[in-house]
Amino acid sequence: MPEDFITEADAYAAYGHVLEDKELRNARHAGRLGFMRRKRTIFYRRDELESFVSSLLAKDYVEPCQKTIAKMQVNLPSDHLFSGDQAIADPDQLRHVLKLFERPRQTKKR
Structure with missing residues (x-):
């Protein structure tokens, strides 16, 4: 064939x-x-x-949420522009970005 x-x-x-x-x-x-x-x-x-x-x-395909992207860009230090193809070398900046994606923990009601 x-x-x-x-x-x-x-x-x-x-x-x-x-x-x-x-x-x-x-x-x-x-x-x-x-x-x-x-x-x-x-x-x-x-x-x-x-x-x-x-x-x-x-x-x-689901596009990324524009509100989340805007929030990430607002909350990052002004001297750092974040784009998906850039790596974040500073551990403090990385922790900051990861906190943006954390879901609040729900406490169980007893």
């Missing part, structure tokens, strides 16, 4: 961490994913499969 095709079993092996059980079959039956059947095996075009998986991930 040409390299641009992938079997259904190989697709689940490659993308099983993203795909639900029978999700490819359901997409195939709904006409959202093209396929080819040869010798009792289902094949998908690799580019269509990758596009399908990408669309699933994009649909489920």
